[in-house]
Amino acid sequence: MRDLLIYYKWKKRDFIFIALALLCLTPIISSPVALVLGFALVSLGLVPESLDINQLTKKMLSYSIIGLGFGIDLEQAVAASREGIGLILVSIVSTLALGWILTSVLRIDRKTGHLIASGTAICGGSAIAAIAPAINAKGEQTSLALAVVFILNSVALFVFPLVGHLLNMSQHAFGVWCAIAIHDTSSVVGAASAYGNEALLTATTLKLARALWIVPVAFISALLFKGESKKVSIPFFILFYCLAILITHLLPAFSSLYQGIFSASKQMLVLCLFLIGSGITFHKIKEAGIKPLLLGLLLWLMVASGSLAYIELLLV
Known part of the structure; x- marks a missing residue:
C-alpha cells in the first residue's frame, strides 16, 4: 500500500509539471511568468528527478533560435545595420569588453x-539562449543570466518612456535609444510603442540589425570558451539560424508559414524558460x-547612458 501511495505521489507530481509545461506553449504564459513558474515548482519539490532538464533545455533552445530566424527580414536588418553600424558595433564591443573586465573584478x-554581457550587448534572452549552448553553459549559469536580464527589462519598460519625455526626445531618437539600450525585443517594442508609432518603427528595425550579431558573437564565444580542448565546438544551430533568414529572404511566397514557425519558436522559448526556471534553487x-x-x-x-549621450549630442 505504501509503495502504491509513493507511486501515486510521483505520478501526480509528474502530471503537474507536464501540465504547466504544456501551458507555457500557449500565449497565456509570458516569458518572465514561465521562469517564475519553474522556480516555484522546484521550490515545492514538484520537478521530476528522472528528467534531464539541462540536456532537454539545450536542445530546445537551439531549435527555438533556428525558428526565430524565420522572423527576421534580411533587407530591413541589413539596411538598419548599415545606417547604425557605428553605434551598434561600438555598443556591442564595448559592452562585451567591459563585461569581461567586470566579471574578473567582481x-x-x-x-x-x-552570458549577462552578451544579453546586454545584443538582444537579451535570445542572445543568452543562443550563446549558452555554444559555450556549454550549465543550467544555473543560463538561468542566472536570464533572471538578471528579465529584471532589468521590467525596469526599462517604465523608466525609458519617462526619461524620453523628460528630455523631450524626438520619436526617432527615442526609437534608436530603445533599440540600443534595452535588452529583449519584447521590451523594446513595449517601451517604443508607449512613446509613439515612429519610435516603434525605428526601434524595431534597428533591433533586427542588432539581432544579426548573435551569429559572430556565438562563434567567437565558442572559441573563447573551448577550454583545454584544441577543438572548437561549432554551434551548428547558428548556421541553421542563418539558413532560416536566407530561406525567408529568397522564398517570400511562404511568408505565412515562416510567421507560423516564428510564433511557434517564440512559444517554445517560453517553455525553455520554464525548464530553466525549474533548475533554479534558493x-x-x-x-x-x-x-x-x-x-x-x-x-x-x-550602455544606456553612453548611447543616450551619443544620441543627444550627435544624432539630433
Whole structure:
C-alpha cells in the first residue's frame, strides 16, 4: 500500500509539471511568468528527478533560435545595420569588453558573466539562449543570466518612456535609444510603442540589425570558451539560424508559414524558460549572491547612458 501511495505521489507530481509545461506553449504564459513558474515548482519539490532538464533545455533552445530566424527580414536588418553600424558595433564591443573586465573584478563565474554581457550587448534572452549552448553553459549559469536580464527589462519598460519625455526626445531618437539600450525585443517594442508609432518603427528595425550579431558573437564565444580542448565546438544551430533568414529572404511566397514557425519558436522559448526556471534553487541563488545582478546593472547603465549621450549630442 505504501509503495502504491509513493507511486501515486510521483505520478501526480509528474502530471503537474507536464501540465504547466504544456501551458507555457500557449500565449497565456509570458516569458518572465514561465521562469517564475519553474522556480516555484522546484521550490515545492514538484520537478521530476528522472528528467534531464539541462540536456532537454539545450536542445530546445537551439531549435527555438533556428525558428526565430524565420522572423527576421534580411533587407530591413541589413539596411538598419548599415545606417547604425557605428553605434551598434561600438555598443556591442564595448559592452562585451567591459563585461569581461567586470566579471574578473567582481569574481563572477566566467560563463555567467559572459552570458549577462552578451544579453546586454545584443538582444537579451535570445542572445543568452543562443550563446549558452555554444559555450556549454550549465543550467544555473543560463538561468542566472536570464533572471538578471528579465529584471532589468521590467525596469526599462517604465523608466525609458519617462526619461524620453523628460528630455523631450524626438520619436526617432527615442526609437534608436530603445533599440540600443534595452535588452529583449519584447521590451523594446513595449517601451517604443508607449512613446509613439515612429519610435516603434525605428526601434524595431534597428533591433533586427542588432539581432544579426548573435551569429559572430556565438562563434567567437565558442572559441573563447573551448577550454583545454584544441577543438572548437561549432554551434551548428547558428548556421541553421542563418539558413532560416536566407530561406525567408529568397522564398517570400511562404511568408505565412515562416510567421507560423516564428510564433511557434517564440512559444517554445517560453517553455525553455520554464525548464530553466525549474533548475533554479534558493541554494544556487545564495551561492551566486548579488554580484550577477550588480554586473548586469553596471553594464546596462553604461550602455544606456553612453548611447543616450551619443544620441543627444550627435544624432539630433
